[in-house]
Amino acid sequence: MQSDDKPLPRMRPPTAGFANRRYGGGFAPAGQVLLRYAALIAVALVFIGPFAWLLSTAMKSGSENIFQYPPQFLPQQPTFQNFGRVFQALPFLSYFVNSAFVAAMAVSCNLVFCSLAAYPLARMSFAGKNPIFLVLISTMMLPFQLLMIPLYSIAVALGLNNSFLGLMIPHACTAFGIFLMRQAFLTIPHQLEESARVEGVSRLRIWWHVMLPLSKPALATLAVFTFVGVWGDFLWPLVIMDDQAKFTLPLGVNKLSGAFGKDWRLVAAGAILSIIPTIAVFLFAQRFFISGALKGAVKG
Amino acid sequence: MTSISLKGVTKIFGSKCAVRETDLEIESGEFIVFVGPSGCGKSTLLRMISGLEEATGGSILFDQIDMTATPASKRGVAMVFQAYALYPHMTAARNLSFGLRMTGHSKEEIARRVGRAVKILRLDDYLNRKPAQLSGGQCQRVAIGRALVQQPKVFLFDEPLSNLDAGLRGSMRVEIAALHRELGNTMVYVTHDQLEAMTLADRIVVLNDGRIEQIGTPHEIYHQPKNIFVAEFMGAPRINMLPGVAVEEGGLFLPLDPEQKIPLAAAPSAVKAGDRISVGIRPEDVSGSPDSALEMRVDFIEQTGAMTHYFGRVGRHEFRVASSEGLPCRPGERIHLGFAAERLHYFDGKGQRISPETQR
Numbered sequence: 082m083q084s085d086d087k088p089l090p091r092m093r094p095p096t097a098g099f100a101n102r103r104y105g106g107g108f109a110p111a112g113q114v115l116l117r118y119a120a121l122i123a124v125a126l127v128f129i130g131p132f133a134w135l136l137s138t139a140m141k142s143g144s145e146n147i148f149q150y151p152p153q154f155l156p157q158q159p160t161f162q163n164f165g166r167v168f169q170a171l172p173f174l175s176y177f178v179n180s181a182f183v184a185a186m187a188v189s190c191n192l193v194f195c196s197l198a199a200y201p202l203a204r205m206s207f208a209g210k211n212p213i214f215l216v217l218i219s220t221m222m223l224p225f226q227l228l229m230i231p232l233y234s235i236a237v238a239l240g241l242n243n244s245f246l247g248l249m250i251p252h253a254c255t256a257f258g259i260f261l262m263r264q265a266f267l268t269i270p271h272q273l274e275e276s277a278r279v280e281g282v283s284r285l286r287i288w289w290h291v292m293l294p295l296s297k298p299a300l301a302t303l304a305v306f307t308f309v310g311v312w313g314d315f316l317w318p319l320v321i322m323d324d325q326a327k328f329t330l331p332l333g334v335n336k337l338s339g340a341f342g343k344d345w346r347l348v349a350a351g352a353i354l355s356i357i358p359t360i361a362v363f364l365f366a367q368r369f370f371i372s373g374a375l376k377g378a379v380k381g
Numbered sequence: 382m383t384s385i386s387l388k389g390v391t392k393i394f395g396s397k398c399a400v401r402e403t404d405l406e407i408e409s410g411e412f413i414v415f416v417g418p419s420g421c422g423k424s425t426l427l428r429m430i431s432g433l434e435e436a437t438g439g440s441i442l443f444d445q446i447d448m449t450a451t452p453a454s455k456r457g458v459a460m461v462f463q464a465y466a467l468y469p470h471m472t473a474a475r476n477l478s479f480g481l482r483m484t485g486h487s488k489e490e491i492a493r494r495v496g497r498a499v500k501i502l503r504l505d506d507y508l509n510r511k512p513a514q515l516s517g518g519q520c521q522r523v524a525i526g527r528a529l530v531q532q533p534k535v536f537l538f539d540e541p542l543s544n545l546d547a548g549l550r551g552s553m554r555v556e557i558a559a560l561h562r563e564l565g566n567t568m569v570y571v572t573h574d575q576l577e578a579m580t581l582a583d584r585i586v587v588l589n590d591g592r593i594e595q596i597g598t599p600h601e602i603y604h605q606p607k608n609i610f611v612a613e614f615m616g617a618p619r620i621n622m623l624p625g626v627a628v629e630e631g632g633l634f635l636p637l638d639p640e641q642k643i644p645l646a647a648a649p650s651a652v653k654a655g656d657r658i659s660v661g662i663r664p665e666d667v668s669g670s671p672d673s674a675l676e677m678r679v680d681f682i683e684q685t686g687a688m689t690h691y692f693g694r695v696g697r698h699e700f701r702v703a704s705s706e707g708l709p710c711r712p713g714e715r716i717h718l719g720f721a722a723e724r725l726h727y728f729d730g731k732g733q734r735i736s737p738e739t740q741r
Contacts, residue, residue: 270464272464272466273468277479278433278454279432279433279459280459280484280527280531282479282483282484290479295468295469
């Protein structure tokens with residue numbers, strides 16, 4: 082039997098526990114924290130590794146054997162000459178401009194068309210809405226290789242082969258983009274739209290002035306995904322483009338490997354140069370990936 | 382100012398009937414409050430008036446013009462939502478003017494209307510703040526202002542104060558009442574808070590399970606409830622409802638248990654011995670009375686400031702007393718209670734009020 086005057090166990094104040102959980106400090110054993118960070122660093126290395134190796138290869142001089150065993154990560158005589166040689170060997174800037182133009186067009190079209198298509202699917206009632214959405218989603222399962230030949234036939238029939246328009250159109254509106262934007266619109270409180278409807282605002286204006294500004298994180302995500310997809314696309318430009326003056330960067334970088342008998346230093350330098358815009362776009366769009374975009378919209 | 386007529390308005394969602402063949406006449410300039418428990422159909426009815434929800438059946442008329450198929454934007458209504466529905470990416474000023482800007486009003490007209498709303502609702506100090514930087518009360522004031530600038534014929538409020546704390550609710554209630562006095566527009570207001578309903582309404586519509594249970598002034602609803610549902614829904618603490626069979630023992634009585642019975646001295650003549658009835662008595666109509674035979678065992682006492690609430694049992698029935706002066710008892714003790722016979726409400730076996738016109 083427990084004695085009445087036995088002291089009760091001391092309880093830790095709830096705020097202290099909360100603070101510790103939140104900031105990860107305090108009572109967590111140091112070993113556990115080290116282990117956690119070690120795991121995080123290991124995962125980070127797995128992702129950074131190939132890029133670091135690419136950079137290392139691009140900075141190795143011509144006298145250095147890049148296939149030596151054991152592999153040498155750090156260049157013995159680091160050099161930036163390979164980057165300069167890329168510009169001498171190819172009209173790199175021209176390819177860059179072509180890629181930027183196609184990517185900008187594809188991103189713009191995607192943002193507009195996908196969000197336009199997503200709005201009725203998210204917010205309007207009409208016959209066949211769900212089957213239409215299902216069919217759209219189903220197309221995500223079809224690999225591009227399956228669509229490539231029919232797409233090429235259509236492009237040729239329309240006279241779009243060897244043109245930027247033909248290059249861009251297959252990227253202009255994607256099922257993934259529609260799905261992403263539909264899900265984003267679904268999270269916006271109905272009352273915001275209803276309030277605007279009662280005020281006499283048209284659906285198109287609601288889409289532009291209410292739905293889009295509140296979907297910035299989703300738009301930024303879609304922009305990044307589209308940009309990365311179009312910027313790095315190799316297969317479709319290879320199929321549709323013959324005119325070398327209209328080549329995009331992936332085709333141009335591919336030419337590097339052929340022209341110099343596979344000088345991997347140049348290929349690596351070209352690849353490094355071509356991924357810089359992707360990183361820049363991601364860093365720019367990152368600020369929109371903030372949570373709480375709807376803060377203050379509705380209570381509850 | 383606009384009158385509203387609902388004729389057989391029905392709303393069915395899938396297999397659920399949310400509003401059943403509802404008829405209602407709202408007079409021009411009237412402040413009418415829909416009140417009822419959650420899921421009773423009050424918000425659905427309001428949304429059908431606004432045009433945001435399509436009626437499954439029946440018709441909605443504004444000034445005798447059929448508006449049933451008219452879209453929300455063409456009805457001349459403005460709506461204030463429970464959750465404010467302010468555009469989070471716009472400042473309070475942009476929120477106020479958004480609808481006007483989108484519908485092509487001139488800059489001068491927008492400035493005039495917004496200026497008037499700002500003056501009435503005292504919004505000057507936070508016009509340049511975004512909703513996230515405003516308190517709940519300020520957000521709701523902006524939301525009301527947004528309705529005001531539309532210069533609507535009818536104002537619709539969908540539980541506008543439910544998200545505010547008690548103090549703010551009180552002050553916003555006063556502001557809405559003042560707004561109605563000043564503008565004189567027809568206002569339809571939905572709430573589940575009976576205090577809001579009683580203090581704001583010219584007439585209250587009590588809804589339950591998609592049907593109107595009673596329409597009346599706050600006084601009528603409280604003092605002459607048409608049935609047990611209305612009697613029990615309106616009033617806090619809840620009315621004491623004592624069901625039983627009336628007996629004649631040298632006068633009409635309602636036995637509660639073998640030792641206790643309530644004299645039905647002022648019962649309507651329609652009440653006869655052998656009738657199954659329910660007798661209701663408001664907690665504030667009961668007081669301590671040492672000579673009375675009615676005895677309550679007090680289980681719990683609740684202090685609310687101005688009033689003290691006593692919860693307990695009379696026989697097998699739950700019983701509540703509300704007293705401003707307090708009763709000489711503590712939890713666990715018994716106390717004798719009394720009330721004036723004419724304060725009793727009588728309901729028949731189907732729960733409908735027995736007309737008190739002819740007293741015994």
